[in-house]
Amino acid sequence: MTKQLWKGNEALAEAALRAGAEAYFGYPITPQTELLEYMSRRMPELHLVFLQAESEIGAINMVYGAACAGVRVLSSSSSPGISLMQEGLSYIAASEVPAVLVDIMRGGPGLGNIQPSQGDYFQMVKSSGHGDYHAIVLAPSSLQEAVDLMQITFELAFKYRHIVALIGDGSLGQMMEPLEMPPFKIWPAERPAWALTGAKNRPPNRISSLYLGAERLEALNLRLQQKLNLIRQDEVRYETMMIGDADYLIVAFGTVGRIAKSAVRQARAAGIRVGLFRPITLWPYPEQQLAALSKTVKGILVVEMNAGQMLEDVQRITHERVPIHFVGRMGGTIPLPDDILPALRTLIETVEHPQASPSAVPA
Amino acid sequence: MTIDTIPTQTTSAPPTLDGMQLVYQAPEALAETQTHYCPGCTHGIIHRLIAEVIDELGVRERIIGVMPVGCAVFAYDYFNFDGTEAAHGRAPAMATGIKRTMPDKVVFTYQGDGDIASIGGNEILAACARGEKLTVIFVNNAVFGMTGGQMAPTTPAGMVTTSSPYGRNVELQGSPIHLTEMLAMMPGVAYAARRSLHSVAEIRRTKKAIRLAFDAQIKGLGLGIVEVLSTCPTNWRIDPSEAMDFIRDIMMPEYPLGEFKIHEELKKH
Structure with a gap:
């Protein structure tokens, strides 16, 4: 198949349809609105269900309803909209129904702005709603990877009856890149046995997130935790670059992970033995792989488009056994190799000449 | 069909072996279980009316019920059809997601006054606007x-509650919301009525209204809503019989009964 030039949000929309999406409910918010607009044009052509909801709250609860019916359904939004969806996401997680969500992140907090950001790491990875659960979170660094990862979202969502979120900063939604769009996936016509499809020739199905009684709710939570452990075991994804002989490691995700590749190449050209670790699943985080790498390098530089959200995980996972420095840009500013390389040199200086570098700022 | 001829009992049952005829039984759409409702609460009557209507329409196997946060939070267990439970106030959005993706199903929400008129105001308004x-x-x-x-x-002016201990003061706490009249103004609403359960005659009228609200959906005319004036003797702190009088004497003057919207297609029989 030949490559075509696609805009990020539209590529994500078409990729979701190729992956088997049957219904979309959403609400306009920059910088993801083109995804909704694309669905409004394209889904009627394919005789699929598109509806612009009254709010993100309405949208996520429509997703919840369709998910209860065993329908392959998704929504998309951007950071403040995701905040509004948290109630519904928690109900979806507790009810164990499959749903896919795209978050094209913008600068915050508050109304913030519409520039790219990775400020939703906490929101999506740590706490996409009240209670004890994590959504599966995929973080592509290019449009081709976004389109490819979209192909597994419904499979993961239905396999685990869980939320699968694909997150990218605003630039991923707005950029244009050549990519190869995969063919349409074929799904079986019948609905899952647990779905609400009408109690015909079977006892009624009931889907709820209400478990009165401490023991019953604890039993649900233990079951959810078991499921999350299975996901931790089987669904970790990550990319490494030039780690074989690396003395130093850059850790970055999404678009920043891609920018960091340029920084690694430039540093290598200058004789610095540095490699890249890029988690593709932010939850489950590739913890074992990062922990192992932290034993073979002398220092780690974490680069993010926020104030250091993934940084906390890197510190936890590596037990800070080597110095960890951080470069973070916020407010829609994108960290470039010009930000990363000086920080890398400072890290190296700190490690190689600990007494001679009083100006070094550790993370 | 007039109100008096609406069957509230099973009349078509075959004679049993000993020659006696079954004249009254639980609707098939009702689950054989005990409810947790308080003595004198009218949720049980409403459940039964819904179940009877669903049986009469022959749609039990196509029903998806969306229950609220509130006393009816467990209602999916009291019916013999597929059901789920929405977040507080979100039932119309959840039901929209179900109905839009499975248009052959018959989908209803069951919502209390706090659920639909307070926290869920926007969801019901939007569902009516879209004519779901x-x-x-x-x-x-x-x-x-x-x-x-x-x-x-919906608390009437002057009524004492645990969060309006001096009585609802409309200057401070606003006036009771007449949600059903408001929704009836919207083109997407095919049927809107307020009924009561304080007497047998009103219970029968309530059943007829519920039937029309389902007819509105099944005929594809739009959204059908029935507001039912209902009791809460426990929280009203009066006995069940006084609670029926409370509906008649306190609630009905504030909330007049009636049909505020009937689609032409629903008037045909």
Whole structure:
């Protein structure tokens, strides 16, 4: 198949349809609105269900309803909209129904702005709603990877009856890149046995997130935790670059992970033995792989488009056994190799000449 | 069909072996279980009316019920059809997601006054604006029942509740919301009525209204909503019989009964 030039949000929309999406409910918010607009044009052509909801709250609860019916359904939004969806996401997680969500992140907090950001790491990875659960979170660094990862979202969502979120900063939604769009996936016509499809020739199905009684709710939570452990075991994804002989490691995700590749190449050209670790699943985080790498390098530089959200995980996972420095840009500013390389040199200086570098700022 | 001829009993049952005829039984759409409702609460009557209507329409196997947060939070266990439970106030959005993706199903929401008229105001408004093919049963007992009798948007002026201990003061707390009349103004609403359960005659009228609210959906005319004036003797702190009088004497003057919207197609029989 030949490559075509696609805009990020539209590529994500078409990729979701190729992956088997049957219904979309959403609400306009920059910088993801083109995804909704694309669905409004394209889904009627394919005789699929598109509806612009009254709010993100309405949208996520429509997703919840369709998910209860065993329908392959998704929504998309951007950071403040995701905040509004948290109630519904928690109900979806507790009810164990499959749903896919795209978050094209913008600068915050508050109304913030519409520039790219990775400020939703906490929101999506740590706490996409009240209670004890994590959504599966995929973080592509290019449009081709976004389109490819979209192909597994419904499979993961239905396999685990869980939320699968694909997150990218605003630039991923707005950029244009050549990519190869995969063919349409074929799904079986019948609905899952647990779905609400009408109690015909079977006892009624009931889907709820209400478990009165401490023991019953604890039993649900233990079951959810078991499921999350299975996901931790089987669904970790990550990319490494030039780690074989690396003395130093850059850790970055999404678009920043891609920018960091340029920084690694430039540093290598200058004789610095540095490699890249890029988690593709932010939850489950590739913890074992990062922990192992932290034993073979002398220092780690974490680069993010926020104030250091993934940084906390890197510190936890590596037990800070080597110095960890951080470069973070916020407010829609994108960290470039010009930000990363000086920080890398400072890290190296700190490690190689600990007494001679009083100006070094550790993370 | 007039109100008096609406069958509330099973009349078509075959004779049993000993020659006696079955004249009354639980609707198939009702689950054989005990409810947790308080003595004198009218949720049980409403459940039964819904189940009878669903049986008469022959749609039990196509029903998806969306239950609220409130005293009816467990209602999916009391019916013999597929059901789920929405977040507080979100039932119309959830029901929209179900109905839009499975238009051959018959989808209804069951919502209390706090659920639909307070926290869920936007969801019901939007569902009506879109003319969703849904049926909405709106149970108005003037208080938040499950949390212990706090003031609701529908609490009449002057009424004492646990969060309006000096009586609802419209200067401070606003006036009771007449949601059903408001929704009836919207083109997407095919049927809107307020009924009561304080007498047998009114219970029969309530059943007829529920039937029309389902007819509106099944005929694809739009959204059908029935507000049912209902009791909460526990939180009203009166006995069940006085609670029926409370509906008649306190609630009905504030909330007049009636049909505020009937689609032409629903008037044909």
